[in-house]
Amino acid sequence: MRQGFKKLYKKIVKRPRLKWTLIALGVVTVLMIAVVAAYHLAFTQRVFPRVSVGAIELSNLTIPEAESLLVKSLPREIPTVNLVLGGNEWPLELNKLRLKYEPKTTAQKAYLLGRGGRLLPDIAAKWRLWWRGEAMDYSYTVDESGLAEKLNMVADQLDEPAIEPNLTLSQDGRVELTPGRNGRLVDRSELMELVRARIGRLDFDQIGIPIELVTVAVDGGKLSAAQERAERLKEKTIELDYDDNTRQVSGQELLDLIDFNGGFSEVKVASLSSFLAAEIDRPAQNALFNFDGTRVVEFKPALPGLKLNEAEARAMIADSLAKLEGQEEARLAVRLPLTKTEAAVKTEDVNDLGIKELLGVGESTFHGSIATREHNIALTAARLNGVLVPPGEVFSFNQMVGDVSAATGYQSAYIIKDGRTILGDGGGVCQDSTTVFRAALDAGLPIVERHAHSYRVKYYEQNAPPGIDATVYAPSVDLKFKNDTPAHILVQALADTGSNYLRVEIYGTSDGREATVENAKIWGQAPPPAPLYQDDPTLPLGTVNQVDWAAWGAKTSFDWRVTRNGEVINEKTFYSNFRPWQAVYLRGTGGI
Numbered sequence: 001m002r003q004g005f006k007k008l009y010k011k012i013v014k015r016p017r018l019k020w021t022l023i024a025l026g027v028v029t030v031l032m033i034a035v036v037a038a039y040h041l042a043f044t045q046r047v048f049p050r051v052s053v054g055a056i057e058l059s060n061l062t063i064p065e066a067e068s069l070l071v072k073s074l075p076r077e078i079p080t081v082n083l084v085l086g087g088n089e090w091p092l093e094l095n096k097l098r099l100k101y102e103p104k105t106t107a108q109k110a111y112l113l114g115r116g117g118r119l120l121p122d123i124a125a126k127w128r129l130w131w132r133g134e135a136m137d138y139s140y141t142v143d144e145s146g147l148a149e150k151l152n153m154v155a156d157q158l159d160e161p162a163i164e165p166n167l168t169l170s171q172d173g174r175v176e177l178t179p180g181r182n183g184r185l186v187d188r189s190e191l192m193e194l195v196r197a198r199i200g201r202l203d204f205d206q207i208g209i210p211i212e213l214v215t216v217a218v219d220g221g222k223l224s225a226a227q228e229r230a231e232r233l234k235e236k237t238i239e240l241d242y243d244d245n246t247r248q249v250s251g252q253e254l255l256d257l258i259d260f261n262g263g264f265s266e267v268k269v270a271s272l273s274s275f276l277a278a279e280i281d282r283p284a285q286n287a288l289f290n291f292d293g294t295r296v297v298e299f300k301p302a303l304p305g306l307k308l309n310e311a312e313a314r315a316m317i318a319d320s321l322a323k324l325e326g327q328e329e330a331r332l333a334v335r336l337p338l339t340k341t342e343a344a345v346k347t348e349d350v351n352d353l354g355i356k357e358l359l360g361v362g363e364s365t366f367h368g369s370i371a372t373r374e375h376n377i378a379l380t381a382a383r384l385n386g387v388l389v390p391p392g393e394v395f396s397f398n399q400m401v402g403d404v405s406a407a408t409g410y411q412s413a414y415i416i417k418d419g420r421t422i423l424g425d426g427g428g429v430c431q432d433s434t435t436v437f438r439a440a441l442d443a444g445l446p447i448v449e450r451h452a453h454s455y456r457v458k459y460y461e462q463n464a465p466p467g468i469d470a471t472v473y474a475p476s477v478d479l480k481f482k483n484d485t486p487a488h489i490l491v492q493a494l495a496d497t498g499s500n501y502l503r504v505e506i507y508g509t510s511d512g513r514e515a516t517v518e519n520a521k522i523w524g525q526a527p528p529p530a531p532l533y534q535d536d537p538t539l540p541l542g543t544v545n546q547v548d549w550a551a552w553g554a555k556t557s558f559d560w561r562v563t564r565n566g567e568v569i570n571e572k573t574f575y576s577n578f579r580p581w582q583a584v585y586l587r588g589t590g591g592i
Contacts, residue, residue: 047110048126050133054201063107070103070138073202081198083154083191085209090154092195092207097146099199102139110136137200148192154209155186162214165223167230167255175230175255179223183214218260226260229325233258236324238317242280242336243306257321264321270314276336277308286345289355296386296490301358301507302349305341312337347507353388354487354509360443362435362504365462366428372411373428374497379409380432381493381502388490389483394448395440395491397433397472397479404429404474430471431502432493433479434460437470439504440481443489444515444562444570448480452576455551465520467556467576485511512564519559526553529582539588546585553580 047066049059056073058066078095113134114125128134162183168176187210194207237250249257249272257272259265284305290298313336324332348356366377380401389395404410404426413427430453437450453460453471460469470479483489489508496502528550539545555577562570 047107048114048129050129051110051113051136052133053106053110053136053138054203056202058107058110063111066107066110067103070101070106074101074103075202075204079204081195081204082206083209084206085158085211089206090157090209092150094142094199097150098141098143100141102141105139106136109139135201137197138202140199142199147195151188151191151195155188155191158184158186158209158211160184162216164216165218165226165260167226167258169230169234169252169255173234175227175234177223177227180217182217185212185214186210187212222260222262225262226258229258230255233325236330237332238320238324239331239333240276240317240336241333242276242308242338247276247279264318266314266318269318269321270310273308273310273314273317276313277310280306280308280336280338282306284341284343286343287347287350289347289350291351291353291388296355296388299355299386299490299492299507302343302345302347304343307339307341309337309339353490354391354485355490355507357507357510358505359485359489359508359510360439360441360445360506360515362437362439362442363463364431364435364438364460364502365500366431366459366502367462367500369428369431369459369500370413373413373431374495374500375411376413376426376428377431377502378495378497380404380429381495381504384432384436384491384493384504386490386492388488390488391483391486394480394482397436398474399478400491401429401432430457430469431459432495432504433472434469435493435502435504436491437479438464438468439491439506441468441517441560442515443506443508444513445481445489445506446484446570447560447572447574448482449478450574451477451479452578454579455581456554456578457551465556465558466522466554466578467520467558467574468517469576483508485509513562513569514564515560515562517558517560520556521558522554522556524553524555526580528552528580531583531585533585533587535589536586537588537590539586540590541588543588544585545588546583548582548584550583551578551581554578 045062047058047061051058053070056069058069061069078099081092081094083090083092114122114129116122116125160183163178163181165180166178168178170176190210191207194210198204198207233254234251236254237248238254240247240249257264257268282303282305285300285303287302288298288300289296316334316337320332320334346356366374369377383401387395387400402408406412406425410426412425437447440447450470451472452467453469456466457469471477472479485508487509489506492505492507494503531550533544555575557573557575560572560574561568
């Protein structure tokens with residue numbers, strides 16, 4: 001070590017310029033340390049020079065002196081600050097916001113400038129004070145939530161949200177254009193900063209409210225061009241296919257994607273893609289199958305995991321929109337890019353009955369049902385859920401559902417009996433039989449027995465043509481179909497009373513059959529008879545209660561065809577003859 005210093009010393013001695021440079025640096029360093037030390041000693045227990053709070057100079061004051069001066073500078077009463085815009089004023093009464101100044105805390109903060117306890121940062125702070133000074137804010141407390149609420153109230157009065165240009169498809173098919181309007185918004189965060197800064201500087205002069213202008217309107221030429229494009233697109237449809245489903249984008253949803261500056265909105269296409277991902281994406285589901293000896297009490301089919309490639313989907317949708325707009329054809333199909341992940345446990349792995357795939361689905365809705373009808377639909381679905389039908393056996397709806405009465409949990413709802421609509425136990429059960437009928441048709445299973453309703457029921461036409469229904473009334477009127485597949489079939493039924501939706505699924509082993517329902521027809525429609533009023537002495541005089549509802553009569557039919565490998569293995573035309581139905585009212589004739 002000593003030898004190293006000797007060598008360095010000899011080098012410095014031999015190079016005079018280096019020697020004098022080092023000497024100069026040393027002298028400067030010593031002088032700087034001396035100056036800083038002298039500066040620090042000169043203001044021991046005092047605020048460093050050029051420190052102020054707003055316009056209040058605190059230089060060279062002790063903490064008590066600074067606190068005293070700060071106390072004297074406060075107004076006798078907390079003033080009101082006016083927020084102004086366009087000649088209008090909104091008073092901000094600070095005394096109601098519990099504003100309280102803290103002179104002692106402020107004096108201590110002023111004194112601590114340049115005294116943080118770290119050498120280099122403190123030297124830098126002292127240099128900054130000497131060079132340009134420091135204007136501090138007065139420390140204070142205020143009701144923060146109350147202040148924010150008051151400023152938001154003012155902003156709410158002034159905000160004028162922009163109205164985006166909009167294309168709307170009316171009910172009669174006309175494209176209506178809303179030109180749009182620019183808006184303005186109060187910059188709430190900046191307004192809060194301005195108010196807080198003014199309070200901290202004891203500056204109670206009026207404050208101009210900061211405004212942000214929002215420009216969304218487009219010129220007339222672009223509006224006209226967008227409306228013309230909408231006219232061409234309003235009858236067109238993009239079909240987005242994924243897995244075994246199709247999502248249609250048409251009508252208003254398609255018009256919403258138009259960009260008024262040309263092309264289609266990238267933001268809205270991206271939003272559509274994200275929405276689709278939320279609909280489609282799901283993790284893989286392992287199969288679950290629990291059988292108690294009579295029925296399946298727990299079942300989940302294996303489902304592959306699905307994930308939409310959003311970036312690729314966005315590009316495909318954008319390209320398809322441009323193509324759809326430029327072509328004469330009204331429809332364009334797009335296969336969405338999906339990544340599939342197979343389930344680790346397949347459906348066929350958890351049972352030896354041949355339950356491994358979905359054969360058919362039946363769906364119906366029951367909007368407008370009374371609560372007791374909804375209850376009965378859900379109860380019947382629960383009884384059907386998990387039913388197994390061995391190969392070669394016939395499924396009987398009445399047998400599987402069992403007794404329908406108050407004793408078995410059913411409630412009173414409207415049923416058709418003896419040519420009348422009356423309240424009776426089990427009203428709504430035919431919603432389930434109709435949906436099972438549709439599932440059996442979709443699965444291609446032979447229908448052994450089916451009866452149409454006496455008259456048209458609105459629930460069965462909410463998502464299907466008239467006539468695709470099946471009524472039941474134990475013990476004589478039943479719905480039956482045969483399991484002519486090589487394995488057991490499993491019936492799954494789920495009623496969602498929140499969305500008024502009923503779904504029946506039939507699982508089993510596919511033998512390659514495919515079923516179609518087509519050529520639904522309606523003819524011979526007849527208006528309902530005039531309403532019937534019946535006197536009822538049990539009702540007060542003047543009371544009128546409707547107990548039956550009018551329905552048009554009609555004849556309907558639809559064709560059902562089942563094929564396998566291109567060969568027809570079963571086909572049938574189902575007919576219904578619905579009678580016209582009159583409204584019935586009970587008219588009170590009793591005492592009041």
